[in-house]
Amino acid sequence: MKKLIYGLTIAAGMVLATSCTEKLDELLENPNAVNANTASPDFLLNSIQLNYQSHWYGISDRGARLTRQINQGAALYEAAYSAGATNGTWSNSYANILADIKFLMPLAEKGNLQRHMGIAKTIKAMVLMDLVDTYGDVPYSEALNESNFNPKVDNGQAIYAEAFKILNEASVHFTVATSGGSPNDYFYNRNYTNWNRLVNTLKLKYFLTTKSVDKAASTAGINALIAGNALITTGGDFVFRFGTTAADPDSRHPKFGQYTAGGGDYQSTHFMHHLTVEKGFDDPRVRYYLYRQVLTNTTNVDEQECVSQIAPPHYLIGNYPYCNPAGNKGYWGRDHLDPDGIPPDGLKRTAYGVFPVGGRFDNNSATPVNNPALGNKGAGIHPIMLAAYVDFMLAEAALTLGTTGNAKTLLLSGIQKHMDYVRAFAVAGAEGALISAFEPAATFTGRVTNYKNYVSTQYDAATSDDARLNVIGTEYWLSLYGNGKESFDLYRRTGKPNRMQPALEAIPGPFVRSFLYPLNYIVSNSNAKQKQNLAVQVFWDKNPASPWIY
Numbered sequence: 001m002k003k004l005i006y007g008l009t010i011a012a013g014m015v016l017a018t019s020c021t022e023k024l025d026e027l028l029e030n031p032n033a034v035n036a037n038t039a040s041p042d043f044l045l046n047s048i049q050l051n052y053q054s055h056w057y058g059i060s061d062r063g064a065r066l067t068r069q070i071n072q073g074a075a076l077y078e079a080a081y082s083a084g085a086t087n088g089t090w091s092n093s094y095a096n097i098l099a100d101i102k103f104l105m106p107l108a109e110k111g112n113l114q115r116h117m118g119i120a121k122t123i124k125a126m127v128l129m130d131l132v133d134t135y136g137d138v139p140y141s142e143a144l145n146e147s148n149f150n151p152k153v154d155n156g157q158a159i160y161a162e163a164f165k166i167l168n169e170a171s172v173h174f175t176v177a178t179s180g181g182s183p184n185d186y187f188y189n190r191n192y193t194n195w196n197r198l199v200n201t202l203k204l205k206y207f208l209t210t211k212s213v214d215k216a217a218s219t220a221g222i223n224a225l226i227a228g229n230a231l232i233t234t235g236g237d238f239v240f241r242f243g244t245t246a247a248d249p250d251s252r253h254p255k256f257g258q259y260t261a262g263g264g265d266y267q268s269t270h271f272m273h274h275l276t277v278e279k280g281f282d283d284p285r286v287r288y289y290l291y292r293q294v295l296t297n298t299t300n301v302d303e304q305e306c307v308s309q310i311a312p313p314h315y316l317i318g319n320y321p322y323c324n325p326a327g328n329k330g331y332w333g334r335d336h337l338d339p340d341g342i343p344p345d346g347l348k349r350t351a352y353g354v355f356p357v358g359g360r361f362d363n364n365s366a367t368p369v370n371n372p373a374l375g376n377k378g379a380g381i382h383p384i385m386l387a388a389y390v391d392f393m394l395a396e397a398a399l400t401l402g403t404t405g406n407a408k409t410l411l412l413s414g415i416q417k418h419m420d421y422v423r424a425f426a427v428a429g430a431e432g433a434l435i436s437a438f439e440p441a442a443t444f445t446g447r448v449t450n451y452k453n454y455v456s457t458q459y460d461a462a463t464s465d466d467a468r469l470n471v472i473g474t475e476y477w478l479s480l481y482g483n484g485k486e487s488f489d490l491y492r493r494t495g496k497p498n499r500m501q502p503a504l505e506a507i508p509g510p511f512v513r514s515f516l517y518p519l520n521y522i523v524s525n526s527n528a529k530q531k532q533n534l535a536v537q538v539f540w541d542k543n544p545a546s547p548w549i550y
Helices: 002-019 041-066 087-110 114-135 156-175 192-209 215-228 254-261 269-276 313-318 387-401 407-427 432-438 441-461 465-479 484-494
Strands: 238-241 381-385
Touching: 041 087, 041 114, 041 381, 041 484, 087 114, 114 156, 114 192, 114 484, 156 192, 192 215, 192 238, 192 381, 192 387, 192 484, 215 387, 269 465, 387 407, 387 465, 407 432, 407 441, 407 465, 441 465, 465 484
Parallel strands: none
Antiparallel strands: 238 381
């Protein structure tokens, strides 16, 4: 014991002696702060993955509203998307995800944590491309430099090229033979073959997105990926899965809140029209996507003002759906850029269904959604990149670039895969028995076959590549419910689907081709310069200016 006390005394004396020569900043260092010696690569990667799903959700939600998958409020685009509208996306991207990845890399290199680096670099590449897709030119080469508080923007095309390079690096990390550590993997549960397939699929998206910039490079790049046969396939879908825990932290899908008190988002009249009216029969997925709280539409103007009004002249001239889809089936939503206030319709408007939010399957029960114990209880997903999406992208490439494959065959394959995925996801949940009883598998299969036959006939009847592209784009858009990110990119890349429901205002201002730089960036960076308006196009958007899309 005396020896132990003596040793502690000597150690204390050495600390005191040393402290006399330490710098002031070292003396004031917070012992609880995370630094390179105390940081956990596992916890850092957890944070990166969780912040990425949040980042993706914000971008996806805006894209879904702009492409009429869910309702977009406000009368004008500039009112809906002011400079402060995307502050969260900007700060999460830079201060959280990219900063954590920068901090993680030397730690992972030191520990030979190859899989950590592969996951982190894949997410970094996605975030960089997301930022360019959202804003255009953004800071990169001077960003995350603690000595530079006013980073300048880099060219968006150059950032895209850097993201592609990072994807190549990530692929090596997933395939190298030896690796330390075993990261917590929220997406693929440590299946690195699937991670590598995701990397290749992101390259496919890269080439498809940039096809108007370099057609030859995109054609060659996509053909090489097809020949490599290593894109996402059935079972390798890249999704983020939510749980059913309501306590803090709430693990349920962020849009499941509609099931706790009613209300929530309005569904899009235009999207519901395409699901229930446009083809003359219901889309097989509509009862999975949407849940009706009532089976007939209201006639009460206090609940839905538009039921007593005539459609605006530009709606009548264009023969666009207005107020509610035809048929009086209870599909109750709102038109594009409807700025009305909120009436007492929270337990009557159409709600989110079982896919992808984890709500209820519509079996005509028509009961209010304010019971979170029913349905899938919030165990939904973010469908970030599905195998079905790959087929739709390859169909577009085959038609517009002449890449390997038959566009129609790929289109029909994409439809089949997505229908199967939606059904399988729903049946595997808490309402599986209810769904199977209401709609047996054979019934669903027959409806899918009829749907595909209709689309096949529609495609064959198209007399131009533009018309055929509209068939592909429309079916991809219908399959992207829950993924507004890809829907918004598709719309700017192709202008499809055409004949989107216009705003209620005849002149709603320029459609969002890119978002304004966030207010938190503009006010804190002396080199920041706000863009002229929302009509500024990102580098890969070579299509005509509005009103080509609106």
